[in-house]
Amino acid sequence: MEHYITKEGEAKLTEELEHLKKTKRREISERIRAAAAMGDLSENFDYQNAKEEQDLLERRIAELETTLKQSLVVEGPKSTQDVQIGCKVTLQTPTERWTIAITGPQEADPLKDKISAFSPLGSALLGKKKGEAVEVDTPGGKALYKVLEIL
Secondary structure: OOEEEEHHHHHHHHHHHHHHHHHHHHHHHHHHHHHHOOOOOOOOHHHHHHHHHHHHHHHHHHHHHHHHHHEEEEOOOOOOOEOOOOOEEEEEOOOOEEEEEEEOOOOOEHHHOEEEOOOHHHHHHOOOEOOOEEEEEEOOEEEEEEEEEEO
16 A cells, blocks of 8 residues: 655654664663663563563564655645645634645644644645535534645
């Protein structure tokens, strides 16, 4: 399955992957060695805990490698005529003005105004032009958004 990711998102995931491989792996390895040196491993909480953490780390590394391998990097919007992955969109609701970035799912962070193109709002906005409005079902009911600007 192909994923979409912005250049910024790719850099962030690559940085995390390198940190996990170079730093975290070494730290956990050292913890395992130190815990193993204490003797009986069957009742050694530090050893068991470090092994579990190592398992989680290796799963995260594999997940990041797969995501990066299967991702299609979106350099940015090809134009600002319509909403696309990689663009920023200024929206107007009945009560506020809101600027969001349309991202791939791996980069989405609604608290930082990064909305997945595959979320209800993101998918409703894709392909819309300046001045168009969309209605989106939200947990609080239907919400109306008007596209004011595409950057």
